[in-house]
Amino acid sequence: MNMDSDSAAKGADEPDWLVDEPPGRADVEAESANAAPWRVLIVDDDVDVHVVTKFALSQASFQGRRLSFLHAYSGAEALSLLRNTPDIAVVLLDVIMETQDAGLQVARQVREDLHNSAVRIILRTGQPGQALEHRIIIDYDINDFWCKTDLTTRKLFTTVIASLRTYATLREAQQQVAELAAALAHCGDAPAEPADDTP
Numbered sequence: 001m002n003m004d005s006d007s008a009a010k011g012a013d014e015p016d017w018l019v020d021e022p023p024g025r026a027d028v029e030a031e032s033a034n035a036a037p038w039r040v041l042i043v044d045d046d047v048d049v050h051v052v053t054k055f056a057l058s059q060a061s062f063q064g065r066r067l068s069f070l071h072a073y074s075g076a077e078a079l080s081l082l083r084n085t086p087d088i089a090v091v092l093l094d095v096i097m098e099t100q101d102a103g104l105q106v107a108r109q110v111r112e113d114l115h116n117s118a119v120r121i122i123l124r125t126g127q128p129g130q131a132l133e134h135r136i137i138i139d140y141d142i143n144d145f146w147c148k149t150d151l152t153t154r155k156l157f158t159t160v161i162a163s164l165r166t167y168a169t170l171r172e173a174q175q176q177v178a179e180l181a182a183a184l185a186h187c188g189d190a191p192a193e194p195a196d197d198t199p
Contacts, residue, residue, distance in 0.1 A: 037068035038164055039087055043078040043106065044094040044124070049148070053092060056153040062164045075102035082110055088119055089167040090160055095125040095136075104140055111141045118170045120163035124148050 040057070042050050054069050061067070070085065072078035074097050082088060091110075095103040103123060110116050122144040123136065133145055143166070144159055151159075 035065040037066045038062060038089045038167075039070060039085065040067050040160065041070045041072060041078065041081060041085075041088050041091045043072045043075070043091060043097075043103065045073050045097040046094075047073075049094070049124075053156070056156050057160060060157055060160065062161055063168065067160075074098045075106045078106050079109055079114075082106075082114060082116065082119070086116070090120045090122065090163045092122050092124060092160075095123055096127065104136065107140050107142050117141075118167055118174065120144075120167050122146065122159060122163060124151060 042053050044050060044053075050071050057067055057069075070081055070088065072081055076098070078091070078093070082091070091106075093103045093106060095101070097103060099105075103125075107121050107123065110119060110121065121142045123140075123142050124146050125132075126148050136142065137145055143163060146155075146159070
């Protein structure tokens with residue numbers, strides 16, 4: 001995985017481009033400190049990928065909220081975390097782990113078994129192939145697909161922030177639908193007005 005060694009080396013000294021908060025606003029900073037972080041799940045059987053990914057995104061924030069990282073080293077671990085942590089916003093998912101298609105099976109089960117349509121799934125592979133990529137994008141409900149060697153620090157940041165933006169929009173829409181359904185159910189349960197028999 002190429003995280004753009006120059007960017008990685010400068011990351012500690014030049015974090016400003018990773019932060020979307022306006023400078024000099026104490027109220028925003030205080031709100032950011034208290035806001036729940038966005039949960040990002042890193043799924044990869046390579047420990048180094050976890051370390052580099054977390055470093056690349058360590059200064060990132062979106063809508064005043066930092067990122068919190070969860071780690072899984074197999075498809076089974078990933079599914080367990082996703083089942084027990086419903087507010088995971090983004091999954092950075094390796095394709096090949098304990099099996100050749102472990103990541104693909106995770107993606108399928110997240111959508112079909114866990115019925116989680118909101119979480120954004122970004123597949124990453126160390127074995128690129130145009131035909132493979134086309135088939136995966138068509139056959140699986142994923143949101144992005146990257147070869148690890150192409151995913152530089154800057155591209156990773158852009159992809160994750162775009163995914164968080166979509167996730168936030170989807171969750172807001174889901175909340176509105178739930179509130180509308182609850183309101184309609186309440187109206188249906190309300191007792192009928194008595195008939196007015198006054199002549």
